Amino acid sequence: xNRPRLLTVVLCVFCLFGAINLIDAVGMNQGTGxxxxxxxxxxxxxxxxxVSNNAGLALLASSGSGTYGDPYLISNLRIELNDTEFxxxxxxxxxxFKLLDCEILLNRSFGAxxxxxxxxxxxESCQIxxxxxxxxxxxxxxxxxxxxxxxxxxxxxxxxxxxxxxxxGNSISGSPTGIFLLGSEDCWxxxxxxxxxxxxxxxxxxxKNTTLHENTLENNxxxxxxxxxxxxxxxxxGSQYIDVPYNFVNNTVNGKPLGFFHETLNGVIxxxxxxQLILLNCxxxxxxDGNFRNVSxxxxxxxxxxxxxxxxxxxxxxxxxxxxxxSNFISIENSDVSHNAGxxxxxxxxxxxxxxxxxxxxxxxxxxxxxxSNECTISSNSISQNAEGIHLDSSNDCSLIDNEVIYxxxxxxxxxxGSSQNTVYGNSIGWNGRxxxxxxxxxxxxxxxxxxxxxxxxxxxxxxxxxxGVDHYxxxxxxxxxxxxxxxxxxxxxxxxxxxxxxxxxRRAG
Numbered sequence: 001x002n003r004p005r006l007l008t009v010v011l012c013v014f015c016l017f018g019a020i021n022l023i024d025a026v027g028m029n030q031g032t033g034x035x036x037x038x039x040x041x042x043x044x045x046x047x048x049x050x051v052s053n054n055a056g057l058a059l060l061a062s063s064g065s066g067t068y069g070d071p072y073l074i075s076n077l078r079i080e081l082n083d084t085e086f087x088x089x090x091x092x093x094x095x096x097f098k099l100l101d102c103e104i105l106l107n108r109s110f111g112a113x114x115x116x117x118x119x120x121x122x123x124e125s126c127q128i129x130x131x132x133x134x135x136x137x138x139x140x141x142x143x144x145x146x147x148x149x150x151x152x153x154x155x156x157x158x159x160x161x162x163x164x165x166x167x168x169g170n171s172i173s174g175s176p177t178g179i180f181l182l183g184s185e186d187c188w189x190x191x192x193x194x195x196x197x198x199x200x201x202x203x204x205x206x207x208k209n210t211t212l213h214e215n216t217l218e219n220n221x222x223x224x225x226x227x228x229x230x231x232x233x234x235x236x237x238g239s240q241y242i243d244v245p246y247n248f249v250n251n252t253v254n255g256k257p258l259g260f261f262h263e264t265l266n267g268v269i270x271x272x273x274x275x276q277l278i279l280l281n282c283x284x285x286x287x288x289d290g291n292f293r294n295v296s297x298x299x300x301x302x303x304x305x306x307x308x309x310x311x312x313x314x315x316x317x318x319x320x321x322x323x324x325x326x327s328n329f330i331s332i333e334n335s336d337v338s339h340n341a342g343x344x345x346x347x348x349x350x351x352x353x354x355x356x357x358x359x360x361x362x363x364x365x366x367x368x369x370x371x372x373s374n375e376c377t378i379s380s381n382s383i384s385q386n387a388e389g390i391h392l393d394s395s396n397d398c399s400l401i402d403n404e405v406i407y408x409x410x411x412x413x414x415x416x417x418g419s420s421q422n423t424v425y426g427n428s429i430g431w432n433g434r435x436x437x438x439x440x441x442x443x444x445x446x447x448x449x450x451x452x453x454x455x456x457x458x459x460x461x462x463x464x465x466x467x468x469g470v471d472h473y474x475x476x477x478x479x480x481x482x483x484x485x486x487x488x489x490x491x492x493x494x495x496x497x498x499x500x501x502x503x504x505x506x507r508r509a510g
Contacts, residue, residue: 073097086134093118114134139164149174156177167192178220183207199220266284365387384407419439420440425444429452
C-alpha cells in the first residue's frame, strides 16, 4: 500500500474513533449506556398504557410468559403526551415483566410511570424526559440503566412505602430531587449518577435498611429525613430510625467521599476528607475544617450529643447550609456559612445549641433559624445580608449576645410568637429591612446597664421594638460598619493617592 493510501486509512480510522468518543461524551451519562438518538429510530409510537392485572400485562407484552426466567416483555415503545397524569400505569400485578428500551416524553404531566401494588416489575434502559417514576406499595422490583432528565414531578424516582426495590445504574438530573424514598424498606440504591437536581440528590425519609452503594453525586447530595411521618404502615416514629442499619458505602459527593457517621463516639473528623457530612446518633464528636459546597445540605446532625463543629466553610448549597435536628449541646464555632439557597443554619428540636464567632451571610432565607429549641446561645457572630438575620420560632430561654446583625433585607432579629424569656443585648443591629420584631415576652437588655446598638436610634429615651418589647439601655450604632477588607482597601487606596501626589509634585519641582 502506498503512503497516501495508508495515510487516508489512518485518518479514516482516527475520525471513526473520534466520532465514537464524541458520541460517548455528548450523549452518554454515567450509569447508563443510553443516548436519546440511539434508540429513537427503533421505537414504535404508542398511546398511554393502563394495566390493572396480570392479564393486561399478557395482552400488552410482545413476548414472555410472565415467569422469572421468561418475563413479559414490553419494549421499544415511544410515548409522547401532553396534559395527562401518567403515561404508563401498571397496578395490582405479580407476574414478572420488564418495560425495556422505551422512551417517554411528557409535557405538563404528573409522572411518566406509576407502579402501584406491583410485584416483580422492572424498568430497564428507558429514557424519560420531563417526568418521573413512581412506585407505590410495590415490592421486588427495579429501575435499572435508565436516563431520567428534567422531571417536573417531585423526584426522578419516587418510592413510597415499598419493599426490596433496586435502583441501579441510572442517570438522574434536572429534577427537584433525584431519588426520594418514603417509608420504604430494604431498598438498594447503587451505581447511579445523580447530578444537578434542584433540592436533593437522594432524600431518605423514614426508610429502613437502605443501602447506598457506589453512587456518584454532583451538585447535590444525600438528605436524611427523620421527622415523624405519622402512620406509615407500621405506626413508627422518626426516632425509631436512628439505630437501624444504614449501609452507605463508597459514595462520592463532588468527587469526595460522602461522610456518614453513625453511632460514632469520641472521634475527631477531618472535614477536608469529605464532600458532605452526616452525623447520626453520635456523641462527643468534633468536626474540624472542611469546605462543603454545591451539595443539598452541607452538614446534617441528627440525634447527636455534645458535638463540636469548628472552622468549617459551608456555602452555595441548594437547600440549607447546616441542619441540626433533635440534637443537644451542639457547638458551631469559627465557621463561615454563606450563599446557601435556603437557611444558613437551621436548628430544630435541639436544645443548648451554641453558635459562636461564625460569619453567616448572604443566605437566601434566614441566616440562623432556631425552631423548638431552648436555652441556645448565639454570641459574637457576624450575621449579614440574609433575608432574615436571626429568627427564633417557638424557642425559649435563649441568649443573643454581642452579635453584629446588619444589612439583612427583611428583618435583623425576629422573635416570633411562642418564643419567650429570650435575652438580647450587646448586639449591633443596623440597616436591616426592619431591625427587630418581638412577639413574645422577651428581654432586649441585660436589665442593668447594657442594651443594644441600633442604627435608627434617635438618641433619646428607650428603643421600642416592633410588635412589643423595649430596650431600656439603647445606643446609637453610628455609621455603617465596614468590613476589614473594605478598610484595608481604603488604606491601600490612600497610600496610592499620597504616592501619586508626591511623585507629581516632585516631577513639577524638577
